[in-house]
Amino acid sequence: MMQLNFHGLKALVTGAGKGIGRDTVKVLHALGARVVAVSRTNADLVSLSKECPGVEPVCVDLGDWEATERALGSVGPVDLLVNNAAVALTYPFLETTKEVFDRSFNVNLRSVFQVSQIVARGMIDRGVPGSIVNVSSMVAHVTFPNLAAYSCTKGGMTMLTKAMAMELGPHKIRVNSVNPTVVLTAMGKHVTADPEVLRKLKERHPLQKFAEVEDVVNSILFLLSDLSASTSGFGILVDGGYLAS
Template identity: 80%
Template structure:
């Protein structure tokens, strides 16, 4: 199945590393003009060398005012991937206000803000669009010490449904991908805990974690017109974890 985004402009948050970085590459390879957003300028410099022609934007999405200032005039966007996230591992009883606020602001509030900016632009231009929010299987499954992160992903799944409901009449589709642990720098924070790794893999029918490309393919499908009747939904990339 060939997917082409030629003539379309995409925006990817959390583009410096992991899933976001490879999503930028895949979208560019599929013909899209890509705006890559990251809070780490060094990552954007190296990504720009790998992908000449992308539009790098450095901003901390946890800062509402800075995000509005930098992305408020980002221009026409047809495809949006809300991927930016932080993972702060703390037992529930030890979660601090600072850690909770940071997690909410980056993982959830930025999805509201960036999606509002992009969707308003789509509506003003009268064009269809597709938004993919990168969620997690922990929006539906409990794992100890991930209270803040899991809460943001659970909220993201419901936000996605409400966005799909309200934006659908404007021909804007909104979906999630919900992966298990992905072998990225963030995912290795979880996989570095041997007992947790063993427990997760033991319950997973496929007995392994996800590779980045496993998630990328789902993102590309949901962004494309190959999924034209899919909205308010989610693709589990969990190796069968939630089926067991």
């Protein structure tokens, strides 16, 4: 079997401070990549830099277009991009405000557009191949209470992934997504705070379990690597079989 090896490659990971993003940075770093870690929480970047010496921290709120342009506009050559940053603002559909809607779309979808443009332009200018992975969710395909705005951003991400794959494919840039079920990170626990709802939801998964962070990271690594050289424009479900049921 081919071994994963990212030596000589530079990766950029957004939402790198916690959860899936943080573990993705740690594994990419261990596998030899130079990693740019983007988070809006500086304390998380400080601790991550101690854990992974050599990681390049960038502190910026990706919901702010101008600040993102300043922070990442001159990031330099990037070969691998993981668009993981997201906010899950939980409100019933009827109580979702303009602010909640705009914040959700600005962080979860618009930043993917912007950061991918910056990185892809650099790849094309250098004439090198690349791989972009968008961290989505199974709620791109199924509904979940109080996540109307969040789910719309992930549904939009499905089409953005396809559109990017189509337009960037001729430049040897692959674009895919991973679509996990609930992962019990800080964000996942926030979304599923009611233990009874959590129990019933888990039982609806054929595998009777949620996804581990490691499961999601492994799928990200597969899509970033040459092991998935002919895969583009698609999403890997890491959903414990949920969509099959």
